[in-house]
Amino acid sequence: MSLHTLDARRLLCPLPVIRTQNYIKNLAKGDSLAVICTDPGAEHDIPAWCRINGHRVIDISSTEEEITITIEVGTLV
Amino acid sequence: MNKQRKAVALISGGLDSLLAAKVIQDQGIHVEGINFFTGFCVEGHTHAIRKKDQKKVKRNNSLWVAEQLGIKLHILDISEEYKDVVINPRYGYGANLNPCLDCKIFMVNKARDWMKENGFDFIITGEVIGQRPKSQRKETMPIISRDSGIDDRLLRPLCAKLLPQTLPEHEGWVNREKLYEFSGRSRKPQMDLAAQFGFDEYAQPAGGCCFLTDEHYSSKLSDLWQFRGERTYELDDIMLLKIGRHLRPRPNFKLIIGREEGENKFMQGYRKMFTTLRVDGHAGPMVLLDGKADDSDLELAAQITARYSQGRSFDTVNVTITDTQGHCREMTVTPMPEQSILKEWYL
Ligand code: SF4
Numbered sequence: 001m002s003l004h005t006l007d008a009r010r011l012l013c014p015l016p017v018i019r020t021q022n023y024i025k026n027l028a029k030g031d032s033l034a035v036i037c038t039d040p041g042a043e044h045d046i047p048a049w050c051r052i053n054g055h056r057v058i059d060i061s062s063t064e065e066e067i068t069i070t071i072e073v074g075t076l077v
Numbered sequence: 078m079n080k081q082r083k084a085v086a087l088i089s090g091g092l093d094s095l096l097a098a099k100v101i102q103d104q105g106i107h108v109e110g111i112n113f114f115t116g117f118c119v120e121g122h123t124h125a126i127r128k129k130d131q132k133k134v135k136r137n138n139s140l141w142v143a144e145q146l147g148i149k150l151h152i153l154d155i156s157e158e159y160k161d162v163v164i165n166p167r168y169g170y171g172a173n174l175n176p177c178l179d180c181k182i183f184m185v186n187k188a189r190d191w192m193k194e195n196g197f198d199f200i201i202t203g204e205v206i207g208q209r210p211k212s213q214r215k216e217t218m219p220i221i222s223r224d225s226g227i228d229d230r231l232l233r234p235l236c237a238k239l240l241p242q243t244l245p246e247h248e249g250w251v252n253r254e255k256l257y258e259f260s261g262r263s264r265k266p267q268m269d270l271a272a273q274f275g276f277d278e279y280a281q282p283a284g285g286c287c288f289l290t291d292e293h294y295s296s297k298l299s300d301l302w303q304f305r306g307e308r309t310y311e312l313d314d315i316m317l318l319k320i321g322r323h324l325r326p327r328p329n330f331k332l333i334i335g336r337e338e339g340e341n342k343f344m345q346g347y348r349k350m351f352t353t354l355r356v357d358g359h360a361g362p363m364v365l366l367d368g369k370a371d372d373s374d375l376e377l378a379a380q381i382t383a384r385y386s387q388g389r390s391f392d393t394v395n396v397t398i399t400d401t402q403g404h405c406r407e408m409t410v411t412p413m414p415e416q417s418i419l420k421e422w423y424l
Contacts, residue, residue, distance in 0.1 A: 014114055018114060018154050041137070045140060048137065049152075
């Protein structure tokens with residue numbers, strides 16, 4: 001169970017979602033991924049993508065400039 | 078036991094693709110969605126950039142549709158390969174620079190590859206005959222099936238009864254009797270079906286699913302091609318066409334003028350790609366200069382920049398001009414009077 005970080009800063013939605021999706025493809029169940037974004041849309045889109053694809057958002061934290069969404073990888077297909 | 082059949086649904090985020098997927102799902106087929114990122118998608122972008130729009134929480138409609146249906150959604154980034162579709166459409170453009178027919182063929186072809194790689198049986202789309210003048214006509218439906226290479230594995234549940242039988246119907250994986258015969262531009266049948274399924278806050282049908290159907294956007298893209306002397310683009314180019322005011326005061330350069338704080342901030346990220354202009358000591362826009370400019374061009378650009386700043390009524394203002402290497406120079410200029418900004422400069 002490893003912790004990974006994905007830099008999705010300056011990307012506009014849906015690109016942060018796409019990068020998250022593609023990154024998670026190479027992870028294993030139980031791994032976590034922290035995605036750092038600047039597009040506020042990611043705060044809604046990444047959790048929505050996780051809900052429909054069976055992953056769990058375990059934390060969302062934001063500063064003035066950035067949002068970090070931490071995901072626990074669920075079962076992969 | 079019969080094999081569980083699987084369909085991949087092209088999900089745009091609109092009502093039609095939602096209904097098409099639902100109809101097939103209700104027939105016991107396992108459905109997963111695919112959504113394509115072309116770079117021109119209406120979803121997200123400008124809303125993310127513009128500060129004032131950020132207060133409204135705007136959902137990504139394709140993700141929302143998938144969630145309503147309880148299906149997985151795979152978003153495929155096709156932006157690189159899609160360039161060829163936009164630049165050289167075999168079947169030409171619609172009313173603007175929208176190559177709808179080629180786009181459909183391309184997307185179905187990509188979905189076909191995905192279908193094969195992932196062991197799915199057929200593809201479904203929300204197309205309705207006659208819904209869109211160029212790409213959704215009875216004559217174009219077989220072209221899409223043929224040119225994409227999908228042939229009879231493409232099922233359009235909303236108008237299937239008006240079209241020849243497809244493989245999933247023929248094989249009895251889906252019941253043709255329970256499919257529909259929608260045609261024409263009316264949205265009423267879709268709305269009735271949505272009500273029947275209990276969907277009530279779906280995305281309202283707009284002119285099209287991408288910026289290429291927008292007249293304004295298309296004219297900015299044509300301008301870009303014309304003045305670059307070649308029909309090419311990068312993702313940054315098409316992103317920038319979505320924001321700011323675009324003015325071309327001389328053939329050799331254009332200005333992109335931020336309209337509000339969010340855009341100004343976003344444009345900061347392009348400082349290494351474009352010469353930028355900003356008025357000193359007054360609130361004002363971030364301005365990007367795209368093209369080649371000599372001193373007289375820079376002076377004109379600075380005057381225009383000043384016009385859009387709070388310093389517009391001053392006799393002179395200082396404008397800082399920064400090149401792509403980060404070298405700054407200052408110019409003192411008279412803000413351009415409103416009537417001197419010609420209408421034809423606006424793209
Ligand atoms: S509107 Fe845009 S995305 Fe939709 S079919 Fe036409 S070109 Fe493709």
